[in-house]
Amino acid sequence: MNTDEALRRVRQIAPVLGDDVRTAVQTHAALEAANDTIPGGVMNDEFAATFNAIQNALALKLALELARIFDLSKRPPQRNRTKRPFLS
Numbered sequence: 001m002n003t004d005e006a007l008r009r010v011r012q013i014a015p016v017l018g019d020d021v022r023t024a025v026q027t028h029a030a031l032e033a034a035n036d037t038i039p040g041g042v043m044n045d046e047f048a049a050t051f052n053a054i055q056n057a058l059a060l061k062l063a064l065e066l067a068r069i070f071d072l073s074k075r076p077p078q079r080n081r082t083k084r085p086f087l088s
Contacts, residue, residue: 017069024065031058 034055 020065020069024062024069027058027062027065031055031062034058 034051038051
């Protein structure tokens with residue numbers, strides 16, 4: 001791969017990678033804030049099921065974002081395929 005092609009690919013991937021990192025940081029911050037806000041042993045309250053569902057969804061979302069950020073596979077990502085070509 002020549003230098004021009006490498007730079008073209010970096011220019012394409014940088015905004016997408018930046019969005020993924022930004023979202024992962026925001027999700028992590030939300031989980032930390034929830035842990036700081038809700039004291040231990042409160043899970044007997046009526047909102048416990050909803051709170052747990054949201055926290056579990058955020059944790060899964062964070063895991064998927066981190067996996068996508070550190071994915072070193074050769075295949076192009078499936079996300080946003082209709083919006084713009086990725087490394088093509």
